[in-house]
Amino acid sequence: MTIKDIAERCGVSVSTVSRVLNGHPDVSEAVRRKVLQVVQEVHYVPNNSARDLVRPQTNAIGLVVRGIGNPFFSKVIRSIEKETEKFGFTLIFHQISSGEDELSAGAGLVQSKKLRGLILLGGQFDYTEEQIAVLRVPFVCCSYTNSFGGLKEEVYSSVSINDEKEAYRAVMQLIGQGHRKIALVLDSKRDHSISELRYYGYRKALEESGIPYDEGLVAETGRFDMEDAYHAVRRLIEKRNDFTALFVIADSMAVASMKALADTGRRVPEDCSVIAIDGIQMSAYTVPTLTTLVQPAEEMGECAVRILLDMVENNAKNRHCEMKTTLRAGGTVASI
C-alpha cells in the first residue's frame, strides 16, 4: 500500500493525501476524513507509518553487514559511506551476526525504510532465485559472488576478488621461493564459501607445479576465528614437522598462526614462511610484517555503490566486477 493507492481509493490526488497526512489546513473536512479513514485501514501494513507513506521515493540505500567485528569490513564500510554521500544518497546501516540471514534482514530494511537498493557486505555464496526474490530492489553482493549457487549473472550484481585465482597466486609465491611442503590453514574445505574457493586455488597451484596434494598438511579451523586458527596450527605442528611454509586464507588467522609458530619455537620466516590474503590493518604490525595479498577494500566499496546507484537511477543492468589484489611484500616469506 502506497500513498498512490490511498489517493486512488479516496479518489483524490496524491498531493491531497500528502497534505492531509502532514496536517495542512487547506483540505476540506470531508476529504480529510475520508483520507484518514483509509490511512487507518492500511495500518495493517507493518512498519509502514503514515509518514512513510507520503514519501514513497527515498534517496536511501541500505547496507547489511554480516559479521560483527570482521576487521576487513571496516575499510569497505567507510568507503561505501563516503561514496553514497558523494552521490547525495542516504545510507541506512544494519549489522547482523554471521549466524543471521542477510536476505531477510535486507528485505525487512527495504520495506521499513523504503530503500531503493541494497548492498550486502558478506553473505552466502549459494542463493537461489527464489531466495533473492524477497529483496525486490536492485542489490549488490559485496566481497562475494554466487559461486556455489545457480543464479544467472543477470539477476544480481557483485563486486569481489576471484578467491580461487588469488589463493592460487599466493601459493605460487611460495612455490616460486622453492617451497614444496606447503601447509594450508582454512576454516573448512567444504563450506560453500571463501574457504572452499581458496582451497581450490591451493590445490590448483600444487597440481600445476607437480607437487602432490598431501591431506595431512591441511589444517581446518572449523570457524573463521583467531583462536581456532591458533589451535589448528598447534595441532598441525604436533603432527607434522616437515612443512616449510603456510598459506593461511585470511590475515587474522595468519596472525594467530604466526603466534602458534612462535610459541613452538619456530622462527618466521627462517623456519617457516607465511603468506595470506586480505591486507587488514592488524597484519601490518606483526613482527615481521605479514606478506599478504591486499584486497582493494576502498575500491570494492566505491564500485558496489556505483553499480547500485547506476541501477537505481538509470535502470542499468546488473553487473559483476572482479577485482585484483596487490601483493604486500612483508617479511614473512623467505626462499629455501
Next chain:
Amino acid sequence: MTIKDIAERCGVSVSTVSRVLNGHPDVSEAVRRKVLQVVQEVHYVPNNSARDLVRPQTNAIGLVVRGIGNPFFSKVIRSIEKETEKFGFTLIFHQISSGEDELSAGAGLVQSKKLRGLILLGGQFDYTEEQIAVLRVPFVCCSYTNSFGGLKEEVYSSVSINDEKEAYRAVMQLIGQGHRKIALVLDSKRDHSISELRYYGYRKALEESGIPYDEGLVAETGRFDMEDAYHAVRRLIEKRNDFTALFVIADSMAVASMKALADTGRRVPEDCSVIAIDGIQMSAYTVPTLTTLVQPAEEMGECAVRILLDMVENNAKNRHCEMKTTLRAGGTVASI
C-alpha cells in the same frame, strides 16, 4: 514535543489527540482541526511522524555505537545483544563514526523507533543536562562516564572502568619491576576523554613513587589509531633513548608501538617493557603476548542492559557501575 504536550496545547486529552492522529471519526471537526494544526507546528521536530506519536510503547531498546571497527566494542556488542534477547527485548543497532554525535543519533533513533531506552557505546565525557535532554528515555553510557561534564549522578547511568585508577595500576606494574624511565603513548593529554583520564593515572603513579614527570617521555598520537601510534613511538625513539618501559593507553596502539620498537632494533621486553589497557583479541597474538589490563567487556554489556531494563520496566533510578580490569600477564614486562 510529545503527544502530551500537544494535548495540553489543545486543551484536550491525550487519547483525543491519539484518535485524531489515528484517523478515528469520533472526534469533532473543531478539535480535529485544532489538533492537526498543532501537529503541523511541531513538524519541526525531526522524525516525529503522526504515526510515531501514537505508538508510545515498544519492547525495543537502542544501541548507538560510536566508532566503526573499534575492536574493543565487538565483544561488548555481542554481550548486549545476548542479554537484551534474554529479557525478551528487541535491540535496534545503530553505528556512527567517531566524528558524529551520539546524542542526536540516539534521539533520532528513540523517536523513529519508539525506543524505551538507549545504550550509548562510546561517547563524550562532557555532556551538559541540556544536551542529554534530547534523549527523553532512560539511557546508559557504556564504557564511559561524565568525568568532564557537570551532570548530576542521578540524571544518567553508566558502566565503565575507572580509567584513571586503571592507568595508575598499569604504571605501578612497571614501577614494581624497577622501571623509572617510563614513556607514555596516548592520543592526547587534553581530550576530555579516556586519554586524558589515563594520563592523570600515569602522572599519579609517578608522583606517588617519587619519579619526576618528564614531558619528553610523553608521545601524543593525535588520534586513536595504530598508524599514528607507530609514528609517535618512532619519533619518541629518535628523540630519546633512555626509557626502559612504555605504558600505552590502549592495546591496539600498544601493538603498533611494539612494531616501532622492533623496527628500530629494540627487543620487547629485554630492551623495553610494554603494558597497556583493554584486552582485545589481537593483543593476545603478539610475540610476546602483550601484558595488559583486560576490561570486562562481556560484564560491561550485561550490566548496561540490566541497568537500562530495570529503569525501563521498574522505573528504577539511574545507577553507576564501576568495573575493574584483570591483569593478563603476557610476556612484555620484564624487571630491570
